[in-house]
Amino acid sequence: MRCLLMGGQACVFYGGAEFSRDLDLMLLLEESNLERMGQALGELQASRIAVPEFGADVLARGHAVHFRCEAEAARGLRIDVMAALRGVGPFSELWARRTVIEAEGEPIDLLSLEDLIRAKKTQREKDWPVIRRLVETSYYSAERSDVDRVSFWLRELRTPELLMEVARRFPDVAGGVSRRAVESALRGDLEAVEADLEQERQQERAADRNYWAPLLKELEQMRRGIGSGGG
């Protein structure tokens, strides 16, 4: 089955969180893959929570389908399945960039760190400190500082002091990065960096709200359908 672990569990692996109580999966939308996911959910005795129903159409439009497991080994575990995310590429690209880990002898495919960060730029307040920690972990755990890695930090760091530090350490790379906060960092203006980062955050949150607006309307209609017995 082709699916990628994302959300909180992936954040644990990359250092942005210490704990997550659910499982978020990104699924390849192909018929055979959907069937395999259906079988796996069946083995976990997972029942769907609320709306929408599990199906290719709703997943392709960007909805998440929520399940709760009843099988002994995973009783109560909540699984959220998605197949499209705002701000990231198609599944084939995400798959090509994935990270593979081994846990208890089994390989697990994770969304890459960069894709995870893009996916985390949501309207939810609680995602933003996680992004900050994900990039901080990358910075502090790096054994080397090649241009790609430095560019990544300069594009994604959300810690003003660290962004100033990286711009100071690598001014040549910073000069080639198109980001207002980096320009402010190169000028040594901490207050401007803070303001730029906050503006980025507000823009992303607004973009995410806009992305979800039509989907929320659909969800509301689905919920009303259930409420009126049509569902």
Added chain:
Amino acid sequence: MREMERRILAADLVGEEWAEWYAMTPQQRWEESAKLWQTYLALGGSLEPEPDPDSPFFDEAEWRALSADGRAGVRVLRRGGV
């Protein structure tokens, strides 16, 4: 690439606990988180998501129904859960 000497330490930025977390390998973080998971469940922690009105997935009616089941409101043992 040119490097300047003054660097911010992780512990100064985020405190000792998070600095330790950052310093672990991904595999170590995974294993430590699994231990937290076991402890959390042993203490009766709920696997239902916390109410998050910011989330597009948040359904107030569903949350009310879930929170009426009387399960213990145990919280994450270490900060920073997603």
